[in-house]
Amino acid sequence: MTLREMKEIIQADVLTGEDLLDIEPTSVCGSDLLSDVLAFTKERALLLTGLTNSQVIRTAEMSDLIGIVFVRGKKPDNAMIELATIKKIPLLATRLPMFESCGRLYQRGARGCSEVR
Amino acid sequence: MNQEQPYIEIKRQINGGDFASAGEISSELKNVLQQAGLPPHFIRRVVIATYEAEMNVVIHAYHGTYTTSIYSDRIHVVLEDEGPGIPDVDLAFREGYSTAPAHIREMGFGAGYGLSNMKRCSNQLEVETRVGKGTKVTMTFWLDSSKPGSSASD
Numbered sequence: 001m002t003l004r005e006m007k008e009i010i011q012a013d014v015l016t017g018e019d020l021l022d023i024e025p026t027s028v029c030g031s032d033l034l035s036d037v038l039a040f041t042k043e044r045a046l047l048l049t050g051l052t053n054s055q056v057i058r059t060a061e062m063s064d065l066i067g068i069v070f071v072r073g074k075k076p077d078n079a080m081i082e083l084a085t086i087k088k089i090p091l092l093a094t095r096l097p098m099f100e101s102c103g104r105l106y107q108r109g110a111r112g113c114s115e116v117r
Numbered sequence: 118m119n120q121e122q123p124y125i126e127i128k129r130q131i132n133g134g135d136f137a138s139a140g141e142i143s144s145e146l147k148n149v150l151q152q153a154g155l156p157p158h159f160i161r162r163v164v165i166a167t168y169e170a171e172m173n174v175v176i177h178a179y180h181g182t183y184t185t186s187i188y189s190d191r192i193h194v195v196l197e198d199e200g201p202g203i204p205d206v207d208l209a210f211r212e213g214y215s216t217a218p219a220h221i222r223e224m225g226f227g228a229g230y231g232l233s234n235m236k237r238c239s240n241q242l243e244v245e246t247r248v249g250k251g252t253k254v255t256m257t258f259w260l261d262s263s264k265p266g267s268s269a270s271d
Binding site: 032033034035036037038039043049051053054055056058059061062063064087 | 136137139140143144147157158161164165168169172224225226227228229230231233234237
């Protein structure tokens with residue numbers, strides 16, 4: 001499933017990286033703990049988070065994540081969007097809460113970090 | 118002593134509490150390693166460990182110096198800080214143990230995985246610390262991950 005399909009499933013807006021949505025994440029991770037993301041995510045995963053500080057972008061950059069979805073209506077500031085644009089990390093934003101975002105994606109076939117090699 | 122000269126050496130300063138710039142050093146290192154054409158899995162474990170170490174300095178210390186030396190077969194990353202030091206290193210390595218204050222946890226850090234993740238990502242990790250003085254962290258990453266001391270999986 002591509003990021004573009006996932007965007008439709010969770011009714012997300014694209015904040016940056018519209019041209020990068022036709023790629024498929026290896027897995028999806030939902031977390032508000034960057035320490036966990038750094039320790040446990042697989043490369044080319046999609047991150048769903050409620051955090052909106054610039055270290056989210058840095059964590060995605062270091063972990064080779066394929067994109068970030070901000071859940072429950074959270075919006076990053078312009079500096080974060082600018083950094084993500086430079087780093088070619090697509091940013092999406094949905095009004096859905098974390099559980100519902102993850103649930104909808106999982107129901108449609110997206111898989112978690114422990115389920116992929 | 119090993120007299121071998123690195124191909125590339127990068128030195129930078131880190132200011133404690135400077136969250137706006139935190140991550141720039143690891144980001145620069147990632148760019149350098151990508152330009153050198155190193156394998157993505159190798160780059161990933163080097164920059165994750167370096168980023169964890171960089172964040173530790175920003176979170177806990179007053180000031181730090183970062184040096185990366187890139188050799189043909191390995192990378193050395195050294196972060197030396199002036200800071201509170203670590204009273205109990207074994208405890209600091211324990212997963213889930215953290216002394217990070219509330220505002221750091223609100224940023225998503227301070228879960229107590231930093232040091233253990235650095236150990237997992239590197240082939241060798243040394244921590245020298247003096248309470249009230251500071252901490253020096255030295256990490257070695259071998260391109261050939263089958264080298265001894267490796268718990269890193271590519």
